Amino acid sequence: MSTYRPAAQPPPIPFLKGHGTENDFVIVPDPDNALVLSAPAVAKLCDRRAGIGGDGLLRVVRSAAHPEARSMADRAEWFMDYRNADGSVAEMCGNGARVFARYLQRAGLVEAGDLAVATRGGVKKAHIAKDSESAPGAITIQMGRAVLTEDDVTVVVGDRDWPARNVNMGNPHAVAFVDDLDHAGNLFTAPPVSPASVYPDGVNVEFVVDRGPRHVAMRVHERGSGETRSCGTGACAVAVAAARRDGDDPAVTGEPVTYTVDLPGGRLVITERPDGEIEMTGPAVIVAEGLLDAEWAALLATR
Secondary structure (H helix, E strand, C coil), rough: CCCCCCCCCCEEEEEEEEEEEEEEEEECCCCCCECCCHHHHHHHHHCCCCCCCCCCEEEEEEEHHHHCHHHHHCCEEEEEEECCCCECCCCCCCHHHHHHHHHHHCCCCCCCCCEEECCEEEEEEEECCCCCCCCCCCEEEEEEEEECCCCEEEEEECEEEEEEEEECCCCCEEEECCCCCCHHHHHHCCEEEEEHHHHHHHCCCEEEEEEEEEEEECCCCCCCCCCCCCHHHHHHHHHHHHHHHHCHHHHHHCEEEEECCCCCEEEEEECCCCCCCCEEEECCEEEEEEEEEEEHHHCCCCC
């Protein structure tokens, strides 16, 4: 007589939820690169009604364990495997990098101070400020250098259109200066950008208004995620585009330029140094942690 044995349940998989200026992420620790994240699984986890909910997913992997990051393992112990909310792979996420650093600190894997994070956009240096009496210290990420081109780009919303600045921060951006942020529309879908050949893999689109000297506000449609409450690489692209529009270029003047960027989810401070390096400073918060139940854990295949 055979004995019925129920199918083995997958082991529970831990997760956390965090945000940086309300750009929120599902965090999945996977130091040994044991999980396989399919695009449908990521999209389901990021679903705000049927899943945990987030603008994207951060998988925490040791660089030495991931084929895309092994070449960076001697410079950064940890690799940020970032996915957009639709499951697509992205090169870099500035707010995500701050939340990633905050997770490493919370998990006891790093302490306040300097650290390096491997990303598909290269190794990013970070600095975690010591905690203040009221809140965790801000985190500064060195975002790399912006690449600007003179492409003639146009962004269209309804019957309005604007010229846009093509800025690459390791991922592509089209920055349009407008009179009113409401002119961006609902941003549920990607605003048309032409010519499409400039952005063969899609683009993040920022709409920007002035608030004061070296102070702007923005809304953004993030490629693969829709409108988000904040976008770190977008804020950097906006600050650089605004500086050039205003006639400021640290490489020419030898003086750093700092812009305050207000987003729906909070405020970021962006500094461009004379060597071209761009630094982004802002908050990062872990709000919850838990375990995926068996059905959800089964979504994440193991190697």
